[in-house]
Amino acid sequence: MIVLRNVTKIYPKGVEALSNIDLCIGKEEFVFIVGPTGSGKSTLLKLLYREETATNGQVILDRVNLSEMKAPQIPFLRRNIGVVFQDYKLLPNRTIYENVAFALQVMGASRSFIRRHAGQALDLVGLLKKANCFPGQLSGGEQQRACIARAIVNNPPLVLADEPTGNLDPSTSWEIIHLLDKINKRNTTVIVTTHNKSIVDGMRKRVIALESGRIIRDQQLGVYSNVL
Amino acid sequence: MSFEFFFRESWTGFRRSGIMSAVSLVTITVSLVVLGAFLLAVVNMGNIASIIGSKMEIAAYVDKNIDDSTAAAISLQISQVESVENVKFISKEEAWNNFRSDYEGRLALSEIISENPLPNTFIVKVKTPQAIAAVAKKISNMSVIDEVRYSGNLADRFQAVLDLVRISGFVLVALLIIATLLIVINTIKLTVIARQTDIYIMRLVGATNSFIKWPFILEGVLIGLIGAALSFIILKFSYDLVVHELNGFMPFVPLVTSGYKLFWIYVSVGAIGVVLGMLGAYISVNSLLKGE
Numbered sequence: 001m002i003v004l005r006n007v008t009k010i011y012p013k014g015v016e017a018l019s020n021i022d023l024c025i026g027k028e029e030f031v032f033i034v035g036p037t038g039s040g041k042s043t044l045l046k047l048l049y050r051e052e053t054a055t056n057g058q059v060i061l062d063r064v065n066l067s068e069m070k071a072p073q074i075p076f077l078r079r080n081i082g083v084v085f086q087d088y089k090l091l092p093n094r095t096i097y098e099n100v101a102f103a104l105q106v107m108g109a110s111r112s113f114i115r116r117h118a119g120q121a122l123d124l125v126g127l128l129k130k131a132n133c134f135p136g137q138l139s140g141g142e143q144q145r146a147c148i149a150r151a152i153v154n155n156p157p158l159v160l161a162d163e164p165t166g167n168l169d170p171s172t173s174w175e176i177i178h179l180l181d182k183i184n185k186r187n188t189t190v191i192v193t194t195h196n197k198s199i200v201d202g203m204r205k206r207v208i209a210l211e212s213g214r215i216i217r218d219q220q221l222g223v224y225s226n227v228l
Numbered sequence: 229m230s231f232e233f234f235f236r237e238s239w240t241g242f243r244r245s246g247i248m249s250a251v252s253l254v255t256i257t258v259s260l261v262v263l264g265a266f267l268l269a270v271v272n273m274g275n276i277a278s279i280i281g282s283k284m285e286i287a288a289y290v291d292k293n294i295d296d297s298t299a300a301a302i303s304l305q306i307s308q309v310e311s312v313e314n315v316k317f318i319s320k321e322e323a324w325n326n327f328r329s330d331y332e333g334r335l336a337l338s339e340i341i342s343e344n345p346l347p348n349t350f351i352v353k354v355k356t357p358q359a360i361a362a363v364a365k366k367i368s369n370m371s372v373i374d375e376v377r378y379s380g381n382l383a384d385r386f387q388a389v390l391d392l393v394r395i396s397g398f399v400l401v402a403l404l405i406i407a408t409l410l411i412v413i414n415t416i417k418l419t420v421i422a423r424q425t426d427i428y429i430m431r432l433v434g435a436t437n438s439f440i441k442w443p444f445i446l447e448g449v450l451i452g453l454i455g456a457a458l459s460f461i462i463l464k465f466s467y468d469l470v471v472h473e474l475n476g477f478m479p480f481v482p483l484v485t486s487g488y489k490l491f492w493i494y495v496s497v498g499a500i501g502v503v504l505g506m507l508g509a510y511i512s513v514n515s516l517l518k519g520e
Contacts, residue, residue, distance in 0.1 A: 049432070072436070079434035089429055103433035105233055150433065 001027045001158070001189055002048065007057035009043050009213075017043040018213045021057070025191065027157070030184040032200050033193045034224055035210035041193035044210070045160045048191070049081050050074050061158075079107055082151025084161035084180075088143045090135040096146045097122065097131040103150050121149040125179060141172035145179065152183055159183060161192045165199065173199060197224040237443030239450070249451065252415040256455030256501055257462070259404040264463040264497040266397040268484075271493065273390045275484050284354045286378040288367050289347040293320065299348065302372055306352055309366050311359035316351040320344055347374065405504065412451060412508025416444055420516045427517070437517060445509045452505020456498035463494065 004023040010016050018040045025031055033041045046052040047059045050066050059066040061077070069077065090099045101118045109117075122128045125145040135143050144164060151159055161180060165173035177192070177199050184190040194200060200207060200223060207222025208215060288306065303315045318326075323346040352367065354360050360378050368376040420427070430440050467490070471483050484490065 075431070075434040075436045075439075077434075078432060083432055089425070089432070091426060091429060102429075106430060106433050106435040106439060108439075 448509025456501035
């Protein structure tokens with residue numbers, strides 16, 4: 001599903017975020033990308049939802065080379081990718097329901113379609129009762145669940161989560177990871193960047209470790225660090 | 229659904245950019261009022277010019293007092309000039325009496341003017357408009373005549389003034405339109421900047437560029453529409469007031485009061501407002517949301 005061939009990303013100021021990355025992620029996999037801050041984890045995700053383009057090499061998603069993708073096609077790519085952020089990126093002046101529905105409105109979905117699917121997504125993340133609350137009225141964990149509901153509301157085949165537990169306490173972090181695992185089991189590919197050791201070690205999923213923009217380890221049923 | 233969504237988005241944007249929206253609104257309203265006032269002035273002046281130009285009469289004035297037989301002799305002399313249809317004599321006293329009765333009650337003339345300032349007048353009707361200039365020249369050459377006036381040259385002079393008003397008005401309106409456009413562009417720019425996060429999230433969930441742009445363009449249209457409505461109210465109220473006042477004070481000035489002409493002036497002023505709002509927003513949004 002996802003293939004990166006010899007991908008290098010150099011930012012305009014000359015910072016090399018990724019260098020010569022070769023990577024293959026199959027359909028319905030659950031992958032952790034780990035590494036210290038600045039190792040290139042977020043850049044890797046940004047290449048996948050075409051927030052950034054590779055300086056060199058190919059980023060291929062479902063046989064489409066994203067580097068060659070024209071600007072007008074990008075919205076249609078993103079409708080097939082759900083993105084979850086550390087800071088949730090919810091619209092503060094809209095209710096949770098409206099935030100989730102927004103992703104469908106953008107696609108021009110009908111009102112009844114929106115109502116049904118937004119309701120299902122909120123139910124899946126356990127927020128149906130708080131649908132009419134505003135983001136500011138919810139806890140961090142609840143906001144993150146709302147963000148996940150928005151990401152999955154149109155059933156995208158791929159969900160990218162960039163440090164989804166970065167702002168959360170350990171038990172809430174586990175809730176979020178279990179939610180992402182549940183989404184993965186509904187035939188969705190899930191890629192999570194994190195530096196939460198206990199979660200990575202506890203989940204025993206595929207782990208790709210980055211350091212200074214290079215892959216230093218790619219391990220099935222992996223752990224956060226091989227040191228020790 | 230979509231239109232309702234877009235409209236709600238634009239209204240929110242309009243309210244959120246508060247002061248800047250108000251500034252745009254005031255500017256666009258002022259521009260439209262000036263534009264409308266200018267159009268009304270031009271239409272009225274054109275109207276006056278055409279009424280003046282359509283009269284085929286020459287007025288010949290004799291300042292000194294003359295008796296009836298002298299007047300009859302002068303009338304005869306004038307009527308012998310080629311192309312003259314007829315001549316009518318209005319004496320100093322008659323003119324003064326007419327004038328006084330016209331303005332009876334409205335102006336206290338006797339307090340302002342103590343003696344009759346009006347000349348003896350020969351009203352000369354000419355057979356064809358083309359002959360007016362030649363006839364007027366011949367009459368003015370008569371030694372007894374002090375001054376000759378005819379609507380032809382008055383109309384010409386009036387037309388020259390009208391052209392000047394048109395050109396200077398055009399420049400003024402063009403400058404105002406450019407200023408308004410720039411202010412609308414800036415207002416929408418501020419709205420767009422204030423909503424960067426919204427736009428980022430919209431893009432993230434797969435909104436197309438046109439989907440993102442529409443609410444902003446509608447916001448521009450909204451500014452234009454409200455400005456057009458305000459300027460209509462101001463223009464209509466002031467014009468009606470001016471017509472009412474002038475009719476009392478100078479009833480001989482033929483002002484345009486026909487609904488049809490006025491309707492089109494108001495409609496075009498409104499349309500310009502809406503187009504300005506839309507164009508400003510379009511330029512602004514396109515320059516900010518370039519590319520992706």
